[in-house]
Amino acid sequence: MPKPSFKRNTPKKIIGKKILIACEGKQTEPKYFNAIRQDLRLTTVQVLILPHDGTDPLSVVNTVLEARKDKKREKTWFDDQDSAWAVFDGDEHIANNRPNWCQAIQIAKSQKINLAITNPSIEFWYLIHFQDHSAIIARDKARERLKQHIPDYDKARCYYQKELKVRTKDAIKNANKLDELAKQNKLPEYSNPCCSGISKLVEMLLKLGDR
Structure with a gap:
């Protein structure tokens, strides 16, 4: 007669919400959002920072779309609770390839992809952690101002x-x-010319952490 097993069944973690995030940058933005994700220790929320090869806005939006399609095929995506985000800069894309910029925004809006656009760059989002700023500012100038607050600033490092x-x-x-x-x-x-939509994404993540 086999001996009774007293092994406990490990309860499965129930994921209640999924958030897909694709970023234009390969280092700064992914490291930043991963730091927030790790800090919040969300147990019932799955935050996925999506890897991709492109750097233009349209490629970022397409990366999120493909990832969401995969989740829908797996029947693990629910429109009423899950969200998808495209994170990219504004200034250089608007100046150098406006058609790509406009198409990315048009597709994102039609497909209900949330946009977290920072103009001129992610450094501006970091800058307004330290000071209020409403004047037009170039990318290089934003980085220069930021270094007044973070003297050793390096895009490859995470300062969260x-x-x-x-x-x-x-x-x-x-x-x-x-x-x-x-x-x-x-x-x-x-x-x-002076804004940061990243605030909406960050605020949503922080509210999930407060639950």
Whole structure:
């Protein structure tokens, strides 16, 4: 007669929500969002930072679309709770390849892909953690200003835990001010020369961490 087994069945982790994020950058943005994901320790939320080869806005949007299609084929995607995000910069793409930029935004909106666009670059999002800024600023100037607050700034490094985490709510507040200013001045959507849509994605992640 076989001996009874007293081995416990390990309960399966139930994933209640999925968030897909594709970033234009290969280092700065993925490291930043991975740091937030690890810090929040979300047990019922799956945050996937998607790898991809392209650097233009359209390739970022297409990466998210393909990943979402895969999830739908696996029947693990639910439109009412899951979300997909495309993260990319504005300035150089608007100036150098506006058709690609416009097509990326058009497809994203039609396919209900959320956009987290920072103009001019991710460094501007980092900058408004430390100061309010509403004037037009070039990419190089934003990096220069940021180095006044993070002297050893390097795109390949992650500064979330050491420098940015405690200032995140200030950054979100400053980004919201810029959104309101853009609306008041009737600036084109996503083309505001001084903005950061990353705030919406970060705010959503932080709210999930508060649950």
